[in-house]
Amino acid sequence: MGDISQQLAEQVKQAAETGTALAITGGGSKPFLGRGLRGQPLSLAEHTGIVSYEPVELVMTARAGTRLADIDAVLAENNQRLAFEPPRFGDTDTIGGTLAANLSGPGRPWQGSVRDHVLGLRLINGRGEHLKFGGQVMKNVAGYDASRLQAGALGTLGVITEVSLKVLPLPAMEQTLVQPMAQQQAIDTMNQLAGQPKPLSAACWYDGHLYLRLSGAATAVEATAKRWVADSGGEMNVLEDGEAFWRDLRDQRLSFFSGSEPLWRFSVNPTAALEELGERTLIDWGGAQRWSRQDESLSVMAERAARAGGQVSLFCHGDRSGEVMHPQPSPLRTIQKRLKAAFDPNGIFNPGHLYSWL
Amino acid sequence: MSVANSHETDTPRPIDGRTDFPPVYRASLADRFRRFLSPDSVITDDETIRPYECDGLSMYCEMPQMVLLPETVEQVQQIMRICHAEEVPVVARGAGTGLSAGAMPHAGGIVLSLARFNRILSIDPQARSARLQPGVRNLAISEAAARHGLYYGPDPSSQIACTIGGNVAENSGGVHCLKYGLTVHNLLSVEVVTAEGERVTIGSDGYDSCGMDLLALMTGSEGLLGIVTEVQVKLLPKPEVAQVVMAGFDTVQAAGAAVAGIIGHGIIPGGLEMMDGFAIQAAEDFAHAGYPTDAAALLLCEVDGTEEEVHDHIHQAESLFRALGATSVRTSGSEEERALLWKGRKSAFPAVGRISPDYYCMDGTIPRSQLAHVLTEMQRLSDHYGLRVANVFHAGDGNLHPLILFDANVEGEFERTEAFGGDILNLCVAVGGSITGEHGVGMEKIRQMPNQFGNLEVSQFHAIKQAFDTLGILNPGKGVPTLRQCQEYRAIGPLRQPDVAQAGEAHHG
Numbered sequence: 056m057g058d059i060s061q062q063l064a065e066q067v068k069q070a071a072e073t074g075t076a077l078a079i080t081g082g083g084s085k086p087f088l089g090r091g092l093r094g095q096p097l098s099l100a101e102h103t104g105i106v107s108y109e110p111v112e113l114v115m116t117a118r119a120g121t122r123l124a125d126i127d128a129v130l131a132e133n134n135q136r137l138a139f140e141p142p143r144f145g146d147t148d149t150i151g152g153t154l155a156a157n158l159s160g161p162g163r164p165w166q167g168s169v170r171d172h173v174l175g176l177r178l179i180n181g182r183g184e185h186l187k188f189g190g191q192v193m194k195n196v197a198g199y200d201a202s203r204l205q206a207g208a209l210g211t212l213g214v215i216t217e218v219s220l221k222v223l224p225l226p227a228m229e230q231t232l233v234q235p236m237a238q239q240q241a242i243d244t245m246n247q248l249a250g251q252p253k254p255l256s257a258a259c260w261y262d263g264h265l266y267l268r269l270s271g272a273a274t275a276v277e278a279t280a281k282r283w284v285a286d287s288g289g290e291m292n293v294l295e296d297g298e299a300f301w302r303d304l305r306d307q308r309l310s311f312f313s314g315s316e317p318l319w320r321f322s323v324n325p326t327a328a329l330e331e332l333g334e335r336t337l338i339d340w341g342g343a344q345r346w347s348r349q350d351e352s353l354s355v356m357a358e359r360a361a362r363a364g365g366q367v368s369l370f371c372h373g374d375r376s377g378e379v380m381h382p383q384p385s386p387l388r389t390i391q392k393r394l395k396a397a398f399d400p401n402g403i404f405n406p407g408h409l410y411s412w413l
Numbered sequence: 414m415s416v417a418n419s420h421e422t423d424t425p426r427p428i429d430g431r432t433d434f435p436p437v438y439r440a441s442l443a444d445r446f447r448r449f450l451s452p453d454s455v456i457t458d459d460e461t462i463r464p465y466e467c468d469g470l471s472m473y474c475e476m477p478q479m480v481l482l483p484e485t486v487e488q489v490q491q492i493m494r495i496c497h498a499e500e501v502p503v504v505a506r507g508a509g510t511g512l513s514a515g516a517m518p519h520a521g522g523i524v525l526s527l528a529r530f531n532r533i534l535s536i537d538p539q540a541r542s543a544r545l546q547p548g549v550r551n552l553a554i555s556e557a558a559a560r561h562g563l564y565y566g567p568d569p570s571s572q573i574a575c576t577i578g579g580n581v582a583e584n585s586g587g588v589h590c591l592k593y594g595l596t597v598h599n600l601l602s603v604e605v606v607t608a609e610g611e612r613v614t615i616g617s618d619g620y621d622s623c624g625m626d627l628l629a630l631m632t633g634s635e636g637l638l639g640i641v642t643e644v645q646v647k648l649l650p651k652p653e654v655a656q657v658v659m660a661g662f663d664t665v666q667a668a669g670a671a672v673a674g675i676i677g678h679g680i681i682p683g684g685l686e687m688m689d690g691f692a693i694q695a696a697e698d699f700a701h702a703g704y705p706t707d708a709a710a711l712l713l714c715e716v717d718g719t720e721e722e723v724h725d726h727i728h729q730a731e732s733l734f735r736a737l738g739a740t741s742v743r744t745s746g747s748e749e750e751r752a753l754l755w756k757g758r759k760s761a762f763p764a765v766g767r768i769s770p771d772y773y774c775m776d777g778t779i780p781r782s783q784l785a786h787v788l789t790e791m792q793r794l795s796d797h798y799g800l801r802v803a804n805v806f807h808a809g810d811g812n813l814h815p816l817i818l819f820d821a822n823v824e825g826e827f828e829r830t831e832a833f834g835g836d837i838l839n840l841c842v843a844v845g846g847s848i849t850g851e852h853g854v855g856m857e858k859i860r861q862m863p864n865q866f867g868n869l870e871v872s873q874f875h876a877i878k879q880a881f882d883t884l885g886i887l888n889p890g891k892g893v894p895t896l897r898q899c900q901e902y903r904a905i906g907p908l909r910q911p912d913v914a915q916a917g918e919a920h921h922g
């Protein structure tokens with residue numbers, strides 16, 4: 056448990072003076088993301104500890120290097136959780152890294168993403184200034200939302216040192232339903248069910264099966280499950296260890312994710328057919344997130360994503376020397392370059408990690 | 414309004430942007446716009462400009478050089494290119510219901526009204542989303558989605574009039590945002606025309622985009638980073654049932670504890686609203702909703718979801734409120750009764766407006782645990798300033814809306830009201846909250862910004878602004894104070910008399 060922010064700020068100042076690139080790391084659980092890290096390591100692993108936690112306020116503030124496992128444990132004592140279900144790629148995932156990578160689990164369409172739960176943060180910019188944005192209240196529109204801006208920036212704008220998050224009660228009950236189904240029918244079914252006012256909290260298609268999760272008041276979950284099972288004419292069943300399935304999906308432990316073939320992440324219109332991706336596809340987020348394994352170029356994949364109303368990134372494996380993120384149109388590239396300069400005038404934070412040009 | 418003149422010297426004037434505007438120049442500029450805009454889209458006469466001089470905060474007003482009403486995105490681009498080249502300030506405007514003078518014109522600039530962008534472009538019931546022009550009214554979205562069993566979540570009280578573009582610019586909330594989120598949580602993408610006239614889409618039909626979250630940055634940026642020309646929102650399935658429990662309490666403290674109790678119990682209500690005694694009385698006289706007028710505080714707790722869930726939670730809420738000392742508990746038994754119970758709350762502003770010549774609506778947020786302290790303190794300030802205050806607020810997420818009652822025709826009363834309001838906002842910051850939960854900083858809360866942020870943060874905000882708007886032509890003077898202003902406001906401190914400052918500090922200490 057320690058606050059090493061002063062030391063971190065000092066290191067940043069020195070790097071800024073000498074123009075040294077810094078490679079920001081948290082728990083080191085996601086080295087495969089982005090285009091690789093180059094530079095002198097700046098580790099947040101020792102910058103840990105829950106700074107404050109008010110269960111009744113539904114707010115927790117933790118230093119960026121705090122491990123998700125430690126946060127979970129404290130929340131669980133109060134029957135609460137991080138509702139965006141952050142994935143764990145090891146035992147060392149930190150809250151700062153989760154936010155920088157904008158990673159959220161299967162419940163994302165219903166419970167929101169990590170950025171949706173961020174209330175505020177502290178950040179060291181490229182001048183070594185330790186800044187504070189947002190706060191610990193649910194609503195705050197003073198100043199620009201520099202907190203949520205960090206989601207997905209992969210540390211290119213600054214060193215996140217502290218994060219304040221909205222936390223939520225654990226659902227009273229969860230139940231998982233499973234039914235054998237072809238891909239297109241699964242996409243239709245997911246979207247159709249998501250349009251109903253029922254306690255659906257995750258929907259996935261994997262290996263020829265549709266998986267649905269219900270979360271909420273016990274009576275509501277049970278009544279809905281009963282009804283959907285009946286509607287399916289006996290095709291749908293309750294999955295006994297549903298929790299394990301969603302955890303494995305969240306943490307990419309299903310066999311789909313093993314191996315070293317390129318893993319593509321599509322964020323698209325939930326109703327898109329995206330037949331080009333073929334059978335080696337896993338559908339999550341009720342259709343809005345598609346995982347695909349194939350050897351293809353980014354430009355081909357990006358075209359497919361665009362036709363499906365969305366974007367693609369090469370999540371891991373494959374050629375990471377070129378771009379790995381969806382191509383940015385020129386005005387957006389200009390804005391992002393200027394934003395980068397606004398936070399990090401000497402370009403010392405994770406250069407080239409997100410885009411080759413940033 | 415009579416207060417406008419006396420107030421002028423206190424209002425920080427924008428310092429950047431063009432201020433020299435000889436009539437000849439104005440005429441030639443208008444001619445350039447008329448080359449691609451229809452004649453009725455370029456307004457230059459004072460009489461027609463007049464309605465645009467302020468937003469919902471009418472104490473702040475200013476006449477612009479002209480008002481433009483484009484009809485296509487290409488026209489918006491052309492306007493921006495000209496204004497960029499000429500360094501003419503541009504103030505975007507939706508319905509003008511904003512409450513922080515965000516859409517107040519710039520004396521040396523143009524108002525760019527999005528009023529004619531009022532079409533719902535498409536609704537995709539299957540994907541549960543809608544594409545909208547920015548001038549579409551908030552309520553119109555839910556009305557159009559209703560036939561698919563869907564609705565748009567954020568529901569500001571001004572939803573009959575306010576536009577989705579304005580909602581994006583202010584990150585507006587509503588009664589239901591504890592459970593369903595603010596505007597930022599309900600967007601898929603926006604199309605923006607930049608200060609330089611470029612047209613870009615931020616976000617997509619999918620939920621997450623690659624790289625830094627520009628969509629979140631645009632949301633709540635008060636027209637300072639770009640002109641929103643299209644918005645794609647998420648739609649939600651309409652809950653099967655919604656029921657509301659009304660509970661009266663003897664003290665504000667007890668009501669505050671009940672709010673904590675409900676949430677501590679694991680129930681996230683669709684809406685959780687509180688009113689104080691004064692507001693209860695005013696709302697009851699206006700709406701005849703059957704509110705307990707002898708109560709010191711009233712809670713409206715709406716639970717929505719499936720029939721089973723609502724049934725369970727309503728029971729739990731009722732018994733919890735009773736156990737926590739509610740003096741009266743009433744649950745809506747029908748849709749009519751639910752509407753009636755909400756009617757009082759939703760008409761709280763006009764209800765208060767009826768008992769006072771003018772009122773000033775504040776908007777601060779606090780940690781919920783500070784509620785009783787803040788209300789006690791507010792009463793003390795109310796006594797000090799000799800101004801009455803009615804409190805309605807989104808209790809679930811700690812968003813206060815104190816309504817200060819005043820009479821603009823009484824010499825000096827508006828100045829005292831502003832000072833009182835400033836004290837309330839400073840109090841919010843002191844207990845760990847924010848000077849604005851959903852109405853934005855605009856021109857109104859520029860003075861309080863240096864209280865919430867240090868110079869380093871303010872400088873970082875300016876750098877962000879520069880990344881989007883190198884010349885500073887978009888809504889100059891709003892949202893973020895200059896460093897000089899920060900120094901000035903910190904030096905003079907909040908606008909209050911010395912004895913109050915002491916009283917306030919003594920209490921905090």
Ligand SMILES: Cc1cc2nc3c(=O)[nH]c(=O)nc-3n(C[C@H](O)[C@H](O)[C@H](O)COP(=O)(O)OP(=O)(O)OC[C@H]3O[C@@H](n4cnc5c(N)ncnc54)[C@H](O)[C@@H]3O)c2cc1C
Nearest residue numbers: 507508509510511515569570576578579582585586636641
């Ligand atoms: C009676 C009443 C009740 C209210 N209740 C609530 C409430 O419950 N919750 C809440 O959050 N707010 C509330 N408000 C405040 C107000 O309605 C909201 O801020 C609303 O979002 C403003 O929308 P508008 O279209 O009127 O925007 P305007 O007032 O016209 O503009 C607001 C700001 O947005 C900018 N802007 C507008 N359109 C665009 C665009 N297309 N692109 C870029 N910038 C743009 C303007 O420059 C300005 O800075 C209330 C107001 C009133 C009068």
